[in-house]
Amino acid sequence: MKQNITVEAALEIVLQQAKPLESIELLPLTAAYGGILGAELSAKVNHPYTDDTAVDGYACLEADTRGASLGNPVKLKVVGQSPAGKPFTGKLEPGEAVQVFTGAPIPRGANAVIRVEDTLREGDYVWLMKPASAADIRRKGDDLVLGQTYLHKGDLLTPGRVGLAAAMGYDQLPVVRRPRVGILSTGDEVVEPGEPLPYGGVYNSNSYSVAGLVLEAGGEPVILPKASDSVEGVRAQLQRAGKLDLLLTTGGVSMGEYDIVRQMLEREGEIHFWKVKLQPGGPLLFATWNGLPLMGLPGNPVSAMVTFLLFGRPFLFKLLGRTDAPYSLLRAVADTPFEANPTRRAYRRAVLRWENDRYRVASTGNQSSGVLNSMAVGNALVVLEAGLLAQPGDSVDVIPFPGAS
Template sequence: MKQNLTVEDALELVLQAARPLQDIEHLPLAASYGAVLGADLVSKVDHPSISDTAVDGYACLEADTRSASLGNPVRLEVIGQSPAGKPYVGRVRPGEAVQVFTGAPIPDGADAVIRVEDTLREGDFVWLMKPASRADIRPKGADLVQGQAYLHKGDLLTPGRVGLAAAMGYATLPVIRRPRVGILSTGDEVVEPGEPLPYGGVYNSNSYSVAGLVAEAGGEPVILPKISDDVESLRTQLRRAGQLDLLITTGGVSMGAYDIVRQLLEREGEILFWKVRIQPGGPLLFATWNGLPLMGLPGNPVSAMVTFLLFGRPLLFRLLGRTDPPYSRLRAIADTPFEANPTRRAYRRAVLRWVDDRYRVATTGNQSSAVLRSMAVGNALVVLEAGRSAQQGEAVEVIPFPGAW
């Protein structure tokens, strides 16, 4: 068992243990938002399927209109019209024009369009006040070419990508099955919200905050009944958990007599590492139990959320085969001082803002790992290397909370 690892070394072990899922589901378009594409998609069609107009106006021959101006308008005969979905079936000849509407196919013979605002209609004729433009014609296949891949395995299906898949001709999409992630809180003092709170008790916030983080990262959270500080209860719950791709526990991973997760895994599992040189979240544990990856998050609410962001989220991205990074990094100007930890990398909760064309960041206040309120008020983490504090006005590294920016 490795101990007291750097963030980078611990993350490498986590990702090495993560085996990308191969299970493919086919979802209808409307149910696929937020899923991860399981195969490359090639367009089934050209788009546009035929050259069409990008504007309302008149399709004509560009050569007929080259001399058109306000002082010398050109007159063309209007021989028909072409709304979107109802193409004009004839051919445009010199001196003629067809009224077209955005998205309508360009009639045979026409090679340019004059915008309606640059014309004056007079019965069966139209006066052009400027030359028609070829640029207002969208050529066939200008957006999509049939047979070419535009979406790829591992792409997160955003609204734009789902819309693109629809335009490519797909009614259903092959997606990676969402990883089933069990979430288990431990501790005699933990009480479910809504129940009377006994003396010394604490409500189970960890299960629900971590479940939200799992869902946001693309997993399917399975909240398991919390257990007391008893190794046999833990063993029983693990056996009853059902088919999971990852188990996340909160609490029970430190050095105390009641830290049952660590005790059970030392006897019956394989602990890949225990403790990481970070604050908050130092007691993080990663192991396997009967072949199931198990990530033991610390019991303090902030520690649980921060360590999931740094380690659990990348693990889920690897299981899903996602091609985008699990979180982003940027630089911001500190509006308040941030205090370092002397021996460990620190992740300080902060409020990130965009002010006067630059990012600025300020502390949420009390940085105790028990102050869960800071994770609701804050929207980012300021990263401080061991022993290196940041003063007001300095540039600092920031990790925005996913979905906050």
């Protein structure tokens, strides 16, 4: 068992144990949002299907309109209409025009469009106050070309990508099955929200904050009933959990005699590492129990959330085969001091904002790992290497919370 390792070494071990899921589900478009695409997708059609108009106006021959102006308008005979979905089926001849509406196919024989605001209709004729142009014609395949790949395995299915898949001709999408992630809180002092809080008790916030992070990262959170402070209680909960792809425990991984998750794994599992050189979250443990990857998050609320963001989120991204990065790193100017840890990398909660063409960042205040409010008001982590503090005006590395940047 490795102990007191760096963040990079710990992340490498975590990712080594993350085996990409092979299970693919075929889902209707409305159920695919937020999922991860499980295969390459190529267009089933050209889009536009044929040359069409990008504006309302009149389709005509460009040669008929040369020299048209307010003082010298050109008169064309209107021989039909072409609204979207009901194209004009005839062929345009010289001296003629067809009224077209946005998205309508360009009639045969036409090679230019004049916008309606540059015309004056007079019965069966239309006066053009300027020359018609091909600039407002959208060419066949301008957006999508039949057979070309536009969506890739591992892509996050955003609304734009789902819409693109629909435009490509798909009514169902192959989506990677969401990993089932068990979340187990330990400790006799932990009480479910809504129940009376006894002397010495604490409400179970970890299960719900971590469940939200799991869901946002693409997993399916499975909140398990609380396990008591005994090896038998934890073991029983794990055995009842069913098929999981990852188990997250909160608490029970430090050095006390009641830290029973670590004790159980020392007897029955394989601990890959215990304790990482970071703050908050140093007691993080990663192990395998009966073939199930188990990440023992610290019990302090902030530590549990920070360590999931740094290690659990990348684990799920690899399971899903996601093409995007689990988190980004950017530079910002510090508006407040940020205290260093003398021996470990520190992740300080902060409020990140964009101001005057640059990112700026300020501390949320009290950085105790028990101050969960800092994760509610904060939207980023300032990263400080061991022994390196930041003063106002310094440039610092920042990890935005998911969705914050």
